[in-house]
Amino acid sequence: MIAKKSGRKAAHAAQGNTLLVAFQGALEGLRRELGLSRRAFAERLGIPRSSYFHLMTDAANPSLDYIELIAERAGVEPIAFLGNVAARRTTQNRASQGLRPVS
Structure with a gap:
């Protein structure tokens, strides 16, 4: 029996969950900016x-x-949680292909 490899999962693990880390960082940054405890922020978001x-x-x-x-x-745009990662990846991808970054 041949073992199947999941290229997507392997690539995701190799990237170190950068989208998740960006989301978590942006969410925590917003919470701190608002000066709320985690409990109060969760209540404001309407989630347990x-x-x-x-x-x-x-595990998230x-x-x-x-x-x-x-x-x-x-009260923010969804891209605010992921935007920095998307821009960084685009720049890295362009550089690895020998292209100049987009201005």
Whole structure:
């Protein structure tokens, strides 16, 4: 029997969950900016405190719909949670192909 390899999962693991880390960092940054405790921030977002704490773990895997919901309730655009990673990846990809960064 030949073992199947999941290229997507391997690539995701190799990237170190950069989208998840970016999402978590942006969410925590927004919470700190607002001066709220994690409990108060979860209440403001309308999610259980346990769900907020789960979002901050490595096991979190929020759907795009959930990210949109959180962004809407937080009063920010969803791309604010992921934008820096997308821009950095585009620049890295262009550089690895010998192209100049987009201005």
